[in-house]
Amino acid sequence: MSEKKFSKKHEWVTLEGDIATVGITKHATEMLGDIVFVEVPEAGKSIEKEGQAAVVESTKAASDVYSPISGEVTEGNKAIADDPSSVNGDPEGANWFFKLKIKDKSELETLMSKDEYDKFCKENPS
Amino acid sequence: MGYKRVIMGVQKTALYDLHKSLGAKFVPFAGYEMPIQYKDGIVKEHISTRTHAGFFDVSHMGQFFLEGDETLVESLEKIIPSDLKSLKVNHSKYSFLLNESGGIIDDLIVTKTNKGFCIILNAACKENDIKHISKFLDKNHKYFLNNDLSLIALQGPKSVEILEKLIPGVSELKFMSGNNFSYDSESLYITRSGYTGEDGFEISISNKKVKNLINFLMKNGVKPIGLGARDTLRLEAGLCLYGHDLTEKINPVEANLKWAIAKKRKEVGGFNGWNKIKDLLTNGSEKIRVGIKPEGKVIARENTKIFSSNGEEIGFVTSGTFGPSVNRPVAMGYIKSEFSEIGTSIQLEVRGKKYEGKVSELPFYKKSYVK
Incomplete structure (x- = not known):
């Protein structure tokens, strides 16, 4: 599996072959608070980089989740739609949002490393 | 994501520093910097209010006092559709201020006092409310917004047991009634009321003494609760939030009130x-x-x-x-x-x-x- 990469919109992505796994970051869940609703995309949906892909809602507000990379969705994580609060527990591991078959691996190069993302969050506090 | 901060002209309650020390996340609300949640988050704060007890700093709300003779009742009854004439001293009613077409200018709690009435007004509406009320008053009626007082809501099933330890007698109050009590060599006014659907109290106490009260409550396991959980609690209890469920364009019949x-x-x-x-x-x-x-x-x-x-x-x-x-x-x-x-x-x-x-x-x- 590739190194985890991060977007400015607080999504993470890992790559295995040409299949990317996308979720939201721990920092995002801390900003959101208690997650009470998740909508994940259906398999077969095409999504452009930075396109709206999923929805996450906390007790406070609804937010869109964007795809950090272009591709066709192969799977949405039904488990988190059934148990939205699980995302607060382990956002960067088991509780990914969707997987997609990517078109252009080079898009990953525009994303941040873990260190770069941590720095980005410190410089852009909510 | 995140919350916009307003730096200029923002008001703070007497407990601002305490909220900060408790890890509050603040939001601008009705011109005040108010805690939306603390470290535990909205869901835990909500549950601990329902199962134990929580305190809410609602000092941004207006504590508006009116004094006058029997003509005061007549004046207020023109804009408040309660039976204020029959309201007994220390008893409270939920009501509203109405405009000429019956629209709700604000929803409120009115309590009969020895000298007149005390009305608790929504923070975002209080200035406009007072302008509206004053139009209906006579020269011999006195009115003032008391900014020296904080207002603390203590809500949840353990509220009565905990507050009785500090202020004996509060357990005898019935829902929507109040009285003067003494605490920390000062007089304070407590009503058995609230806006969460739980048993509890609203405590009107001087800005100087409010921190002592909160320290006592926290030592007894009462958690701080932010505006986020206040909203989920009141909505579960079917209670209206002014500016959302109630506006000047809505009248009490439409509002199912x-x-x-x-x-x-x-x-x-x-x-x-x-x-x-x-x-x-x-x-x-x-x-x-x-x-x-x-x-x-x-x-x-x-x-x-x-x-x-x-x-x-x-x-x-x-x-x-x-x-x-x-x-x-x-x-x-x-x-x-x-x-x-x-x-x-x-x-x-x-x-x-x-x-x-x-x-x-x-x-x-x-x-x-x-x-």
């Missing part, structure tokens, strides 16, 4: 908007506030459009969230009266997609007041 208009006043009238309200009491209103239960997990937030099962647009949501105690999404909104029967199937348009829902009884969570 006709119970708050005193029986005598319904018969005799003599208050702002009486003609309109009398007509609506007899003939019913075109639209009415109802509870809404979306099916599944989707949250229908404010401004969500409501449709009938054959696709006719019939209303809109005014408050919607996830209810932690009922463990499901809940909402309130206005719909055409012919669709207001409990159990009616409706559709809710969220992000362009229609979701099933039902008109529901209010409250979603059973209240436990001590009457």
Whole structure:
């Protein structure tokens, strides 16, 4: 599996072959608070980089989740739609949002490393 | 994501530094910097209020005092449809300020005092309210907003046991009544009331002494609760939030709050908007506030459009969230009266997609007041 990469919109992505796994970051869940609703995309949906892909809602507000990379969705994580609060527990591991078959691996190069993302969050506090 | 901060001209309550030390996240609210949540988060704060006890700093609300002779009652009854004449000293009523067409300028709690009345006003409305009220007063009526007082709501099933230890006698108060008590060599006013659906108290205490009170409460396991959980608690209890569920364009009949208009006043009238309200009491209103239960997990937030099962647009949501105690999404909104029967199937348009829902009884969570 590739190194985890991060977007400015607080999504993470890992790559295995040409299949990317996308979720939201721990920092995002801390900003959101208690997650009470998740909508994940259906398999077969095409999504452009930075396109709206999923929805996450906390007790406070609804937010869109964007795809950090272009591709066709192969799977949405039904488990988190059934148990939205699980995302607060382990956002960067088991509780990914969707997987997609990517078109252009080079898009990953525009994303941040873990260190770069941590720095980005410190410089852009909510 | 995140919250915008307003630096200029923002007001703070006497407990601001304490909130900060407790890890509060602040939001600008009605010109005040107020805690939306603390470290535990909204769901835990909500649950601990329902199962134990929580305190809320509601000092941004207006504590408005009026003094005067019997003509004061007459003046206030022109804009407040309660039976203020029969209200006994230390008893409170939920009511509203009405404009000329019967629209709700603010919702409030009015308490009879020895010298007149105390009215608790919403923070965002208080200045406008006072302008409106003062138009109806005579020269011999005195009025003032007391900014030297904080207001603390202590809510939850353990509230009575904990507060009784500090201030003996409070357990004898019944819901919607109050009295003067003494604490820390000062007099303070306590009512048995609140806005969460739980038993509890609202404590009016000087800004100087409020920190001591909070320290005592926290030593006894009372958790700080932010505006976020205040909202989920009041919505589960079916209670309205001004500016959302109630506005100047909504009257008490439409708001399904006709119970708050005193029986005598319904018969005799003599208050702002009486003609309109009398007509609506007899003939019913075109639209009415109802509870809404979306099916599944989707949250229908404010401004969500409501449709009938054959696709006719019939209303809109005014408050919607996830209810932690009922463990499901809940909402309130206005719909055409012919669709207001409990159990009616409706559709809710969220992000362009229609979701099933039902008109529901209010409250979603059973209240436990001590009457």
